[in-house]
Amino acid sequence: MGLRSVSQAPLSSRPFNAIAKAASQMKKEVRMADPERQGPRQRVPWSEHDSQVLCDLIKEYGVRWSSIETMSERFEYPRNQQAYRDRARNLKTELLMIDMPLPPNFDAVALSNKEIAKIRGVGKNPFRKEADIDDDNNPINTELAESTPF
Numbered sequence: 001m002g003l004r005s006v007s008q009a010p011l012s013s014r015p016f017n018a019i020a021k022a023a024s025q026m027k028k029e030v031r032m033a034d035p036e037r038q039g040p041r042q043r044v045p046w047s048e049h050d051s052q053v054l055c056d057l058i059k060e061y062g063v064r065w066s067s068i069e070t071m072s073e074r075f076e077y078p079r080n081q082q083a084y085r086d087r088a089r090n091l092k093t094e095l096l097m098i099d100m101p102l103p104p105n106f107d108a109v110a111l112s113n114k115e116i117a118k119i120r121g122v123g124k125n126p127f128r129k130e131a132d133i134d135d136d137n138n139p140i141n142t143e144l145a146e147s148t149p150f
Contacts, residue, residue, distance in 0.1 A: 046087055050075045054087055059104040063088070089115060097122050099142045102130045120144055 065081035072078035
């Protein structure tokens with residue numbers, strides 16, 4: 001009595017949509033069984049303290065989000081790398097829109113096309129740098145440059 005090989009359906013006839021649906025359902029069931037994930041998640045607004053801690057950590061570590069995440073004990077409400085990145089991007093957008101100096105290492109905070117359009121929408125320069133300040137520490141190069149037709 002030898003071992004019988006189990007034949008599998010050829011790759012082209014496998015029901016990938018059904019497989020994906022079953023896997024999705026399994027993930028949903030596992031997620032719902034986790035007591036910490038019961039009910040809707042509550043958004044926690046950023047406090048002044050946590051925003052300042054984030055700025056301090058960006059000054060110290062740059063935009064190394066994984067390093068910042070390891071300093072979670074400094075925050076009132078610890079978050080993940082993506083949340084720190086999003087908050088830094090939102091802070092930079094707000095500072096550029098209201099002509100405030102950028103904190104150290106914020107040149108490295110990348111803005112998406114969405115944030116760039118938002119800043120341009122209020123007539124401000126989305127590409128202003130930390131070094132764009134005058135002798136009194138007031139931002140310069142804040143206005144959106146007029147485009148010149150060629």
